[in-house]
Amino acid sequence: MSVAAARQSPLGEFWYYFRENRGAVIGLYIFAVFVFVALFAPLLAPYDPTQQFRQSTLLPPAWAVGGDWAFPLGTDPLGRDMLSRLIHGARYSFFVGIVVVVVAASGGILIGLIAGFAPKWLDTLIMRLMDVILAFPSLLLALVLVAILGPSLTNAMIAIALVLQPHYVRLTRASVMSERTRDYVVSSRVAGAKLPRLMFITVLPNCLAPIIVQAALSFSTAILDAAALGFLGMGAQPPTPEWGTMLAEAREFILRAWWVVTFPGVAILVTVLAINLMGDGLRDALDPKLKRS
Incomplete structure (x- = not known):
């Protein structure tokens, strides 16, 4: 497909630049498989993830000696069947990523828009507060919040969303400050557009490209942080088949049953890597400065 044909529509142009990054395309395919597994986990898993086969504890994989x-x-x-738990774990990880990104992006974009259009004193107050939050290590701050709220998957998602929110605030504010002095915004203001219309209809659509890239990267960060909190016992609680919780339950068997730690770890690694590769492709496709004519 030629460049001219690709540019006939925004979607065609996006796909043309996205597919130039082969790593991003591979990441997209892996992510699509991940979404498919998450959506149809009950149909794909051979057993219930909490079903126990007491006569078959710590069986090695089928291809190993002693496997079944x-x-x-x-x-x-x-x-419990490792394959079934890994498949259902994809559903929990996908759910965590979606909820965290939606909550963090919604609040962050709103606060960032307010900061971008607010008087200087309010803008300064908001940004200094964001700087204070960013000064803490993200996982440590999430741990403190979960300790206050109580260990659970829901509270872990709330904590991760709050920790990631300042990134959206800073990114949105920077985009708004860049856009608000452009001619089309000045024209809308002169034409009598009210502030809410300027914020949400005029300026926000032109700030979405970097926010979309940030959302993709935040998705992988949310999965990693949820797994870390689960491993520390502050996230999803047993017998929930969440990958981090599975690692926590299996750590004492790492020397004599390598598969109970390896497979959840590989699942986290592959999923996060695929999403990060896809995020790089989104950046290349959505950033005009990176597009080649």
């Missing part, structure tokens, strides 16, 4: 093809990836210390 009834459990292709082996079983955990309680005799």
